[in-house]
Amino acid sequence: MSRSADNMEWNASETIAQFSVGFSALDLSPAHYRLCSRALIDTVAVAVAGRAEQASRLALRYAEQQGGVPGATAWGADVLLSIEHAALYNGIAGHVLDYDDVTSPLRGHPSIALLPPLVALAEAQDKTGEALAVAFVVGFEVLCKLARCMVADHYAKGWHSTASVGTLGATVACARLLGLSAMETRHAVGLAVAQTAGTRANFGTMAKSFQAGNAGAAALRAVLLAQAGFTGAPDALGAPFGYMDLYANGEDPVATLTELGRAPLEMDTSGFEIKKYPLCYATHRAIDGVLDLKREHGIEMADVKGVEIIANNRALVPLIYPRPATGLEGKFSMHYAVVAALLDGRVSLASFQDDAVQRPAVQTRLAMVNAREDEGAQSPRWTVVRIFMNDGRVLEKRVTTLRGAANCPLTDAELIDKARDCFAFSAMAAHADGFVDAAMSLRDRKVRDIIATLGA
Structure with a gap:
């Protein structure tokens, strides 16, 4: 107006x-x-x-x-x-x-x-x-x-x-x-x-x-x-x-x-x-979804053919590095966030050292991730994670609640653990x-x- x-x-x-x-x-x-x-x-x-x-x-x-x-x-x-x-x-x-x-x-x-x-x-x-x-x-x-x-x-x-x-x-x-x-x-x-x-x-x-x-x-x-x-x-x-x-x-x-x-x-x-994770917030729903699916289905990287991330309109705007070469670039890469979560089972401070991003096991798999925005409304915010398995299965999770958000805050104990x-x-x-x-x-x-x- x-x-x-x-x-x-x-x-x-x-x-x-x-x-x-x-x-x-x-x-x-x-x-x-x-x-x-x-x-x-x-x-x-x-x-x-x-x-x-x-x-x-x-x-x-x-x-x-x-x-x-x-x-x-x-x-x-x-x-x-x-x-x-x-x-x-x-x-x-x-x-x-x-x-x-x-x-x-x-x-x-x-x-x-x-x-x-x-x-x-x-x-x-x-x-x-x-x-x-x-x-x-x-x-x-x-x-x-x-x-x-x-x-x-x-x-x-x-x-x-x-x-x-x-x-x-x-x-x-x-x-x-x-x-x-x-x-x-x-x-x-x-x-x-x-x-x-x-x-x-x-x-x-x-x-x-x-x-x-x-x-x-x-x-x-x-x-x-x-x-x-x-x-x-x-x-x-x-x-x-x-x-x-x-x-x-x-x-x-x-x-x-x-x-x-x-x-x-x-x-x-x-x-x-x-x-919860030390990178751009626009990746966090996807990371939660990937880690949940990995834990629920015992997924190993060798079993994965590809990953699709779909998010609400404008949700991916800050993520400008599909092929990051440094730790700083990796903080603004949905592709790296997904690969790191699948490969390592976690996304931590150590994930953003330059040598972590530059690992051949990471760089050769970045192309397997496809991230796109839905053309609908900007809110409420959501992310859909689809993991395509080599055996033909498609594992999917829709994430709406963001862990650490104001409506789902870290407990004091979780915050203290993060600080420590x-x-x-x-x-x-x-x-x-x-x-x-x-x-x-x-x-x-x-x-x-x-x-x-x-x-x-």
Whole structure:
């Protein structure tokens, strides 16, 4: 729906700013704090697991070379960086494995956009976990509401919504944590729009994780400049030639943004989808289906003639590597996901080492997988897996429920197991339980004390 003339005087940026300053900690329940704790555990754990990736090592070296006033921790590196560079590094390390959480309205990863800048700011300013949680909910609310009105075509066009929408949510979250006024928040939104970018062409490369990390760094830059008196457009979101005109298709955000903060919150209706597997979420239903069929029928790779994956319309858009040659490319390949699941009986962090993807046993079988989209509706989402056996049987499974999704979440025990695996993968197993325990009591802790549990 395009903006009508009746709405031209309505100010989207001001609406968001008023929501940010007016939202109260009294609006949060214990369940909301628990969700925030789970998001923090998952995000930091996958960043710790990603610290040895080349992109992370290069980002840390860059951040250390830039200097600045040390204020926040590089997770898993036990190094203090400037808050902007800590957000950049932690965002890169937390996204490079593509193992961080997702939310459906965004078609992307909310916590990696929100938490690296929020935690860096909270650590530097000795904020409480309660203050962090309130700001996180504010940012998540803005991010999801914006996405609801414009992200489908925006993402299909090629934008990386984790960055291109996430920067705006992160900016409002940081503005709330920093205590900016409505006017300062509006200027911060303008400064965020000035920096917002991110393209899906960079998927399968280091630049994808950079886009996520840069979202947090840009958000901090926007709020700190706004706090210092730097100004932006009165409504860089909704005005002519603003964000909605250029990044979206001129959709009218009134209906969604006027719902900001009204119960039920996006935390309740959208929630977080915590990944079971460390690759693009678009593959996960297929992996579940393949692993289920393999387990139910005792399938061995030598028995398989071919595999067909059929998914709902636009479900496979991010999967741009039918013949991946590297671990990063493998994270955006339905073909590799299926072959790895059949060949190894699992899809794990080790599946995305370059040598795992480059195995002849994998490369020679990629062509046996055919993946296509149905021409029908985009939702509800589903995937059909068909495995064609050499003996003529066709084994089929339709997967609708996504394990780890908001309506089928990982249990706390499963999340803790994932966190422990991430810490162990990065040779930091000794720190896992201390961090998890501290993060689970987020509301009653200082953020600085929680992050201190990651120390060497």
